[in-house]
Amino acid sequence: xxxxxxxxxxxxxxxxxxxxxxxxxxxxxxxxxxxxxxxxxxxxxxxxxxxxxxxxxxxxxxxxxxxxxxx
Numbered sequence: 001x002x003x004x005x006x007x008x009x010x011x012x013x014x015x016x017x018x019x020x021x022x023x024x025x026x027x028x029x030x031x032x033x034x035x036x037x038x039x040x041x042x043x044x045x046x047x048x049x050x051x052x053x054x055x056x057x058x059x060x061x062x063x064x065x066x067x068x069x070x071x
Contacts, residue, residue: 015064017041
């Protein structure tokens, strides 16, 4: 995460969930593709604040955790 080109300490490398679907439309004889984001969720309020305030995003903050299991 960067603001004005500067990295913000402790806010790089975070969990994130993007709920999205891919779309395409036919416009002026050409198929155009895109992604529609339904929700973007991150675990820290600071990440949401920076993304929403400086990057015009629509992040939500919710608690999350993950576990890695190997066979």
